[in-house]
Amino acid sequence: MTFTAQQNSFMREAIRLSEENVRSSNGGPFGVVIVKDGVIISTGVNEVTRHNDPTAHAEINAIRAACRVLGTFSLEGCEIYSSCEPCPMCLGAIYWARPSALFFANTQQDAAAIQFDDQFIYQEIARSHADRRLPTYQMLRDEALQAFRLWKDDETKLAY
Amino acid sequence: MTFTAQQNSFMREAIRLSEENVRSSNGGPFGVVIVKDGVIISTGVNEVTRHNDPTAHAEINAIRAACRVLGTFSLEGCEIYSSCEPCPMCLGAIYWARPSALFFANTQQDAAAIQFDDQFIYQEIARSHADRRLPTYQMLRDEALQAFRLWKDDETKLAY
Numbered sequence: 449m450t451f452t453a454q455q456n457s458f459m460r461e462a463i464r465l466s467e468e469n470v471r472s473s474n475g476g477p478f479g480v481v482i483v484k485d486g487v488i489i490s491t492g493v494n495e496v497t498r499h500n501d502p503t504a505h506a507e508i509n510a511i512r513a514a515c516r517v518l519g520t521f522s523l524e525g526c527e528i529y530s531s532c533e534p535c536p537m538c539l540g541a542i543y544w545a546r547p548s549a550l551f552f553a554n555t556q557q558d559a560a561a562i563q564f565d566d567q568f569i570y571q572e573i574a575r576s577h578a579d580r581r582l583p584t585y586q587m588l589r590d591e592a593l594q595a596f597r598l599w600k601d602d603e604t605k606l607a608y
Numbered sequence: 609m610t611f612t613a614q615q616n617s618f619m620r621e622a623i624r625l626s627e628e629n630v631r632s633s634n635g636g637p638f639g640v641v642i643v644k645d646g647v648i649i650s651t652g653v654n655e656v657t658r659h660n661d662p663t664a665h666a667e668i669n670a671i672r673a674a675c676r677v678l679g680t681f682s683l684e685g686c687e688i689y690s691s692c693e694p695c696p697m698c699l700g701a702i703y704w705a706r707p708s709a710l711f712f713a714n715t716q717q718d719a720a721a722i723q724f725d726d727q728f729i730y731q732e733i734a735r736s737h738a739d740r741r742l743p744t745y746q747m748l749r750d751e752a753l754q755a756f757r758l759w760k761d762d763e764t765k766l767a768y
Contacts, residue, residue, distance in 0.1 A: 451747050459748045466755035470762055477755035497766045500681045501672055502704040508663050521660045531752045536733060537700025542742065543729045544662040544697060549743040553752030562756050563767065569703045573696060574734055582702065583709040587611050588619045592691045592713030595626035595637035596722050602630055606657040607723065 451551075458483055458529045459551055461491075466506070466531035469493040476564070480510040482547070483527045490514035506530065507538035511545050521608060523547045532559055535566040536573050611711075618643055618689045619711055621651075626666070626691035629653040636724070640670040642707070643687045650674035666690065667698035671705050681768060683707045692719055695726040696733050 451459075458481055465479025476494035483489065492510030496502055507530055514523055523545040532554040534542060542550060560567040577584040599605060611619075618641055625639025636654035643649065652670030656662055667690055674683055683705040692714040694702060702710060720727040737744040759765060 449745055449747075451745075456748065460751065463748065463752045463755065466752065467758060470755055470758045470765070473762075473764060473766075476768075477759040479755075496681050496704075497768055500675050500679060502675065502681045502683075502706075502768075503663070503668050503672060503701050512661055512663060515660050515662065519660060521656050521662045523662075531755060533746075535700055535704075536696050537698075537704060539733060540695055540697025540700060540729055541663050543725065543732060544656075544695075546662075547742075549745070551745050551747055553746065553748045554756060555746070555749070558749070558753065558756055562760050565703065569700055570733070572703060573699055573730070582707075585609055585611075585709070585711050586693075586713065586715070587609075587711055588616065588623065588713045589715070589718070591620065592623045592626065593718065595623065595630055595639075595691060596714060596718055598627060598630040599637040600722050602633075604633060605630070606633075608636075608657055608662075 454486065455529075455551065458488065458527070459531075459553060461488065462529045462531045463553060465491055465493050469506075474498055475504075477531070477562070478506040479531045480506040481529045482510050482514040482523065483529065484514075484518075484523075484525060489517050489526070503537065505535065505538050507534050508541050511541055515545070521545075527551065532556075533566070535559075535564075536569050614646065615689075615711065618648065618687070619691075619713060621648065622689045622691045623713060625651055625653050629666075634658055635664075637691070637722075638666040639691045640666040641689045642670050642674040642683065643689065644674075644678075644683075644685060649677050649686070663697065665695065665698050667694050668701050671701055675705070681705075687711065692716075693726070695719075695724075696729045 490513035650673035655664040
C-alpha cells in the first residue's frame, strides 16, 4: 500500500504529538489526529495519569473531541490516524464511532515491549469468561432482560 | 456459583438504573455500579446520544466517576456490576482500570438481539486487520518508534 503525501503528513502529526506528550511529561507516548474532508478536526494524546482516568487514551480523547466539534455521536466519513495500533478499548470505541478508515504506526507488540497491556488485553478478550485473568461472573439475567424489552418496545427511542 | 444478598442487591441497582435510563429517555438500557469495601462509590448509565459521545457507555461513565471519587487511575479492590456483558470497548476499559471482579447480567447476544453492535465488534476484534470491515492500514512505524524509545528512556515517567 502506498500512502499520499497528505496521509503521511497526518500520521506525522500524530507521531509528533506522541513524542511531545512524553517530552512534556503529560502522559504515555501516544498521539492521534482525526481528519474529515482533508482537514484535522481533533487531536488526542494519552492523559491517563494526568487526569486520573484510565479511559483517557489518545484515541478516546480524540474521538470525544471530534464528536464535540461535529455535534454528533458518529464519525462517519472521518479518518483516524493513531501513532500506535489501538488497544481493544480504543478499537471498540472506533467501531462505535464508525469512521471510514483507521491508520496506525506502532503495533500492539511494540506497546507490549514498553510495558503497556494492549497485547495482554487482546489475548484476554479472546478467552472465555472462565479462562480470563479477571474473575467474571454472570447473574440475574432474567431480571435484567426487562430493560431490554422496555428498549425494544420504546417507539420514541433514539437508536444508534 | 451462588451470590450473596449484597451482591444481588448491587446487581439489582445496576438493573434498576438500566430500566430508569430507558424510561427517562436518557439513553440505552444499560446501568453499572462500582463497589469498594461493600459500598457503591459510583454509578453509570448509557449517555451516548444524550452527550453526543460514542464512548459514554455505562461502564466507561462509572469507571471515570469512580476514579474521580478515589483520585486515582486504578480501581484495584473494586467490583464492577454491569446490567449487561461489557462490549469490547468497556471490557478493555475494565482491564485498564484493574478491578478485582466483574459481574454482569444480560449477554452480548442479548444486546445483539436489540440491535447493539457488541457481538459484531467482538467478532471484528478477533479478525486480522485485513479481514476487518473497518479499512485498517499500517504506515510509518519506523518514525513512530522514536516516541516509544523516548518513553523507555524517560526515568521521570509515571508508568501505569
